[in-house]
Amino acid sequence: MTDKTxxxxxxxxxxxxxxxxxxxxxxEAQERANGTAFKARLGANESVFGPSPKAVQAMADTAAxxxxxxxxxxxxxxxxxxxxxxxxxxNIVVGAGIDGLLDSIVRLTVTQGDHVVTSAGAYPTFNxxxxxxxxxxxxxxxxxxxxxxxxxxxxxxxxxxxLVYISNPDNPMGxxxxxQTILLMIQNLPEGCLLVLDEAYVELAPDGTAPAxxxxxxKVIRTRTFSxxxxxxxxxxxxxxxxxxxxSAFNRVRNHFGMSRVSQAGALAALADAEWLTHVRRQVQxxxxxxxxxxxxxxxxALPSATNFVAIDCGQDGAFARAMLTGLxxxxxxxxxxxxxxxxxxxxxxxxxxxDMALVAAALPEALTEASAAAPATSRNL
Amino acid sequence: MTDKTxxxxxxxxxxxxxxxxxxxxxxEAQERANGTAFKARLGANESVFGPSPKAVQAMADTAAxxxxxxxxxxxxxxxxxxxxxxxxxxNIVVGAGIDGLLDSIVRLTVTQGDHVVTSAGAYPTFNxxxxxxxxxxxxxxxxxxxxxxxxxxxxxxxxxxxLVYISNPDNPMGxxxxxQTILLMIQNLPEGCLLVLDEAYVELAPDGTAPAxxxxxxKVIRTRTFSxxxxxxxxxxxxxxxxxxxxSAFNRVRNHFGMSRVSQAGALAALADAEWLTHVRRQVQxxxxxxxxxxxxxxxxALPSATNFVAIDCGQDGAFARAMLTGLxxxxxxxxxxxxxxxxxxxxxxxxxxxDMALVAAALPEALTEASAAAPATSRNL
Numbered sequence: 006m007t008d009k010t011x012x013x014x015x016x017x018x019x020x021x022x023x024x025x026x027x028x029x030x031x032x033e034a035q036e037r038a039n040g041t042a043f044k045a046r047l048g049a050n051e052s053v054f055g056p057s058p059k060a061v062q063a064m065a066d067t068a069a070x071x072x073x074x075x076x077x078x079x080x081x082x083x084x085x086x087x088x089x090x091x092x093x094x095x096n097i098v099v100g101a102g103i104d105g106l107l108d109s110i111v112r113l114t115v116t117q118g119d120h121v122v123t124s125a126g127a128y129p130t131f132n133x134x135x136x137x138x139x140x141x142x143x144x145x146x147x148x149x150x151x152x153x154x155x156x157x158x159x160x161x162x163x164x165x166x167x168l169v170y171i172s173n174p175d176n177p178m179g180x181x182x183x184x185q186t187i188l189l190m191i192q193n194l195p196e197g198c199l200l201v202l203d204e205a206y207v208e209l210a211p212d213g214t215a216p217a218x219x220x221x222x223x224k225v226i227r228t229r230t231f232s233x234x235x236x237x238x239x240x241x242x243x244x245x246x247x248x249x250x251x252x253s254a255f256n257r258v259r260n261h262f263g264m265s266r267v268s269q270a271g272a273l274a275a276l277a278d279a280e281w282l283t284h285v286r287r288q289v290q291x292x293x294x295x296x297x298x299x300x301x302x303x304x305x306x307a308l309p310s311a312t313n314f315v316a317i318d319c320g321q322d323g324a325f326a327r328a329m330l331t332g333l334x335x336x337x338x339x340x341x342x343x344x345x346x347x348x349x350x351x352x353x354x355x356x357x358x359x360x361d362m363a364l365v366a367a368a369l370p371e372a373l374t375e376a377s378a379a380a381p382a383t384s385r386n387l
Numbered sequence: 388m389t390d391k392t393x394x395x396x397x398x399x400x401x402x403x404x405x406x407x408x409x410x411x412x413x414x415e416a417q418e419r420a421n422g423t424a425f426k427a428r429l430g431a432n433e434s435v436f437g438p439s440p441k442a443v444q445a446m447a448d449t450a451a452x453x454x455x456x457x458x459x460x461x462x463x464x465x466x467x468x469x470x471x472x473x474x475x476x477x478n479i480v481v482g483a484g485i486d487g488l489l490d491s492i493v494r495l496t497v498t499q500g501d502h503v504v505t506s507a508g509a510y511p512t513f514n515x516x517x518x519x520x521x522x523x524x525x526x527x528x529x530x531x532x533x534x535x536x537x538x539x540x541x542x543x544x545x546x547x548x549x550l551v552y553i554s555n556p557d558n559p560m561g562x563x564x565x566x567q568t569i570l571l572m573i574q575n576l577p578e579g580c581l582l583v584l585d586e587a588y589v590e591l592a593p594d595g596t597a598p599a600x601x602x603x604x605x606k607v608i609r610t611r612t613f614s615x616x617x618x619x620x621x622x623x624x625x626x627x628x629x630x631x632x633x634x635s636a637f638n639r640v641r642n643h644f645g646m647s648r649v650s651q652a653g654a655l656a657a658l659a660d661a662e663w664l665t666h667v668r669r670q671v672q673x674x675x676x677x678x679x680x681x682x683x684x685x686x687x688x689a690l691p692s693a694t695n696f697v698a699i700d701c702g703q704d705g706a707f708a709r710a711m712l713t714g715l716x717x718x719x720x721x722x723x724x725x726x727x728x729x730x731x732x733x734x735x736x737x738x739x740x741x742x743d744m745a746l747v748a749a750a751l752p753e754a755l756t757e758a759s760a761a762a763p764a765t766s767r768n769l
Contacts, residue, residue, distance in 0.1 A: 013605060013633040015549065015581045017498040023639040031644075033458040052454050061450045064649060068446035071621040071653060072437045073428065074614075076415040101483060104642050116399040130644075137640050167397065199397045223395060232456075239453040239648030251395035257405040258519050260486050262413075262512075265647045266621030267446060271453060 019117065019139050028129040032339045044337035045364045047355040050176065050206075050314045052236035054288045054358070056271065057281035060237065063274035067267045075266035082273050086244060089276060096220040096246055098255045101263055103205055103228045103243040108134050110226060110245065113254050114167050114199060115140035122161045123170040124152045126177070126345030128203065131170050140167070147348060150308055150316070151180045154190035162195040169194070172203035174210045177343045177353045179310035184216040191216075194224050199251075202227045208234035208282065209289055210311035223248040233313055234285055235275040240268035289313045292356035299366050303373055308351070316343070316351040319373075323349035325380050332372025338364055401499065401521050410511040414721045426719035427746045429737040432558065432588075432696045434618035436670045436740070438653065439663035442619065445656035449649045457648035464655050468626055471658060478602040478628055480637045483645055485587055485610045485625040490516050491641050492608060492627065496549050496581060497522035504543045505552040506534045508559070508727030510585065513552050522549070529730060532690055532698070533562045536572035544577040551576070554585035556592045559725045559735045561692035566598040573598075576606050581633075584609045590616035590664060591671055592693035605630040615695055616667055617657040622650035671695045674738035681748050685755050690733070698725070698733040701755075705731035707762050714754025720746055 012021050032049065036042050046053065055061070079099035087094040100106040107130060115121060117139030123131060125144035132142045143164050145156040152171050161169040171190070174181035187202065194200055204227055207215050219225070226247035232238035242264070245252065275281070296315040297307040306318040319326040323346055330342050330352050342352045354365060394403050414431065418424050428435065437443070461481035469476040482488040489512060497503060499521030505513060507526035514524045525546050527538040534557050543551040553572070556563035569584065576582055586609055589597050601607070608629035614620035624646070627634065657663070678697040679689040688700040701708040705728055712724050712734050724734045736747060 013495075013630065013636055014579070015496045015605070015633065016636055017496060017501075019498065020495045020636060020639060025635065025638055027459070027638055027643050029459070029643070031456065031459040033462060034460055037462065046455065049456055051456060055451060055454045061453070064450035064453065065447035067621075068443045068450070068649075068653070069437060071443070071446065071650075072434050072618040074413065074431055074433060074620045075623075077409070077411070077413040078416055080415060080419065101642065101645050104644055108642060113395075113402045114397045114399060116401065119399075197396070223397070236454040238456045239449075241457075241645060241647050248395065251397065253407065254395055254398055254402060256407055256409060257402060260483065260490060261409050261411070262486055263483050263623060265623050265650055267450075267649050268453075268647055271450070 023137060028133050035334070035339065041337065043339040045357060045361040046339050047357050047361060047365070048339035048341040049238070050233060050312070050355045051238045052233060052285060052313060053355070053361060054236060054285050056236035057275045057278035059278045059281070060235070060271040060275040064240070064267050064271040067270040071267055073266055074262050075264040075269050077261040077264070079264055079269055082269055082276070085273055085276050090218055090246070092218050092220050092246065095249050096252055097244050098252050098259070099242065099244045099264065100259060101241040101243070102232060103203060103230045104130050105241070105263070106228050106243050106245045107131050107201070109255050109259050110201060111135055111138050111140065111168070112258055119167045120164040121168045121170070122157055122164065122166045124157065126343050126348045127152060127170065128172055128176055129344065131201070135168070147178065150178045150348065151175065151182065154182065154186055158190060158193045158195070161198050166195070166198050168199050168201055170201045170203065172205065173214065174206045174311035176206065176312065177341070178316050178348055178351070179308055179312045179314055181210050181214050181311035183213050188216050191222065191225055198224070200225045204228060205230050206233050206312040209286060209313050214311060218246055220246070220248060223250060226251055231272045231275055234282060235272070236285065237268070237271055237275055240271050241265065242268050242272040289356045292362060295362040296354055296356070296365070299362070299369055303370055314353050314355040316353050318351050321350060321380070322346070325376055326350050326352050328376035328379050329372050332375045333368055336368035336371065338368050405519060410515050417716070417721065423719065425721040427739060427743040428721050429739050429743060429747070430721035430723040431620070432615060432694070432737045433620045434615060434667060434695060435737070435743060436618060436667050438618035439657045439660035441660045441663070442617070442653045442657040446622070446649050446653040449652040453649055455648055456644050457646040457651050459643040459646070461646055461651055464651055464658070467655055467658050472600055472628070474600050474602050474628065477631050478634055479626050480634050480641070481624065481626045481646065482641060483623040483625070484614060485585060485612045486512050487623070487645070488610050488625050488627045489513050489583070491637050492583060493517055493520050493522065493550070494640055495636050501549045502546040503550045503552070504539055504546065504548045506539065508725050508730045509534060509552065510554055510558060511726065513583070529560065532560045532730065533557065533564065536564065536568055540572060540575045540577070543580050548577070548580050550581050550583055552583045552585065554587065555596065556588045556693035558588065558694065559723070560698050560730060560733070561690055561694045561696055563592050563596050563693035565595050570598050573604065573607055580606070582607045586610060587612045588615050588694040591668060591695050596693060600628055602628070602630060605632060608633055613654045613657055616664060617654070618667065619650070619653055619657055622653050623647065624650050624654040671738045674744060677744040678736055678738070678747070681744070681751055685752055696735055696737040698735050700733050703732060703762070704728070707758055708732050708734050710758035710761055711754050714757045715750055718750035718753065720750050
């Protein structure tokens, strides 16, 4: 009885071998399971400050045009990005968020038997795609809560990696490297290895974080998104920048008509509204400070953040941080935490409004008391 | 110099082997090339009648919420579809249009060395995905402008196909089979072969076109979309229905956070507005009749259509029909035509508003005169 099999008989051997796990459970699924809505949505590093009102208006205005497919070339958006970054449009490909672009990048470069290097506990959706195309993921540990370029490069050399992944700034720790460190990493890339430089949060990082674009370098592809600083996670618009030979290869595999027309309009308007980006940066800065203060008020340590979230070191092990997370969740606050030790001593809280911060300030001491009662501190990791 | 290579050194052998062609050029690219906007957009079988006003309102209302990722489970939409079709939600997967779903279907089931069967001149995006995952596409001819289930099955048996594709109703000819014919095709599927039944246009087809859903049959997966009758091509929402073992396998490869939140809201509202669907069906019927009349008035033959477009037989060969298409395009009317002989004796015109029909009625005789002058009829194909 096929009803009793666990997978379809039609799957390829690779597809049949893949785990049925998903990188993240959405907050809506948690809300359905809990039977109540979250009071504060601070788990997915979305921008609660919202997209530019001009982007909202552009999307609302375009809704009636949704009968038309989006321009498969995303011409206007690519050319606006071209002007913003001072690079040719042919070096830019637009896709359905960085997740969609990572899918294409991995599909273009990784096949069964290939090796890929990332950091233990870095972005799981990248690993999901590597595994999904039959590649083998190798990891190196973080060093002092930073992804470690030297270790990544050494491992890439050791395993003959096709890809090495780094996010700068990093998710989930919020730390970052300066441009010089990234340039040195690029310089040291082994032959045949492509660097995937994920800059999802770069608009929120200090000046000097992003190296200048070098579109002539075939060894680097960089991904950016409208999901974070631009507040359009639900619109699904990201882009990748790289050498024209690599960028043009996306046209061989991407879903050409995959972009929402409404989202294209929203992203275009968001990009044009530099004032809103400045406003969001200020809000993020204020909220980072608030989260840092809340941590301090509770005897905990907030890691310095170059992103729109703050990792709070709960001072003990993963089980303790997990108990903290459970306590916050029970109080209607959606947060997440790193998956891997030793980063999993932290909880990760997205920046939010003053109301969100007040909710966190009220809930965190209670969660801390509960977690401490359940698992009294015996030692401090790290 | 890498600048002079035609493809990136990082590509997999498969990716490096893929052609750089794309299935369709968008109308926007043509408009940019021509330097003028089309007066009538009738080439992509979009619904010029638009989405339900309630869907437009829902999208406009949701624009400000676009800072939140869409629910990765598309729970509400899947459950609404479940209620509409009377099948469990676990048998439905929502994706970014049928194109995105076809990508996942092919990725899950086809690998290098696998064989796939479709009709010569059927949906090229399906072939694009098959080639893209290393499969080999085999084709059989249409029979009397219908995709031919018997030939498809025979070829599938002959080549040991993993997949056989049929669209019902068909694109680009607009013809359809009744449910009984499809059921017989399913019954005759060879062992190990999955039928991909693309029902993009089924809401516009006569009653009796779609077989009842049989979610217990592991040999069929059906794709549907909000792009056609529901008028939401630019929102990118489709769904596939099949056996739970196959549907659940999508969770191993799909981009879980790939759906636009705005689009999810639009599709949900569109699905709920049955009156608008009825309205669109009437408009489509009126426009089909208008296109048929225009064909007749010019001594041409319109094929009977079960879709929101009409294939007009121009009575000669592909070059002649291409000249007709060029003439219409030059007059500001975006249309397309089948790629393959003998279907390419036709041009394919999407249903449109009375204004659109008036533009076609005015332009078509001129295009016909031009085409006839350039290539005088010597023989009539078919």
